[in-house]
Amino acid sequence: MKRFLMATILCATASIAQAQDPVxxxxxxxxxxxxxxxxxxxxxxxxxxxHVSHTGDMLERTKADVGGEVTLxxxxxxxxFCSAALSRKVMEINPMNVQFCPYDIFVAQQPGGQVMIGYRTFPAGEMQEVQELLDSIARAAIGLD
Structure with a gap:
């Protein structure tokens, strides 16, 4: 029983970690x-x-206040943003998909680096349709469509 519980916890942890990797x-x-x-x-x-969150500005503005020394x-x-039609569709399948709304796409540039655009990944199943939407938007934004 103990091994089964550990295996279940490890599988759940791996799934959570995998779901956190952004595209x-x-x-x-x-x-x-x-x-x-x-x-x-x-x-x-x-x-x-x-909403547009100016995360880079906030991090730089508060850097000294929190003891930071690096410009991230x-x-x-x-x-x-959200899609009423798509959100309703995935929430009718599973109301707990409310946790993923609104959907976010980030644009960031590190000092001396390229600009990147991306989004968090979603779990398998109905949320993959949302992920496809985000991917098409991100790709269109940089001319990859």
Missing amino acids: TYATEDSFDDVIFGLENAILDQGLVID FTKADIYS
Whole structure:
């Protein structure tokens, strides 16, 4: 019984860790060009941007206050939005899919690095349709569609 419990915990931990790995795309485009492309790609899907989190600015602004010494990002923004139709579809299958809404795509650039765009992955099953939507938006934002 103890072995079974440990195996179950290890499998669950592996699934959680796997679900946390983001999908990212690097580009030579400027941060501002990627942001422009992302905004257009979201709007082209008929979606509304609910919120933009300027995470990079916040981290830099509070760096000294929290004892940080490293500039993590030159710029980093997270765009939050939702699809009423797709959200309803996945929540009718499993109401606990509410935890994934709104959906987020980030654009970030580390000092001296390329701009990257990406999103968190979702569990297998109905949430893969949301992941496909996010992938199509991220790819369109940098001209990979």
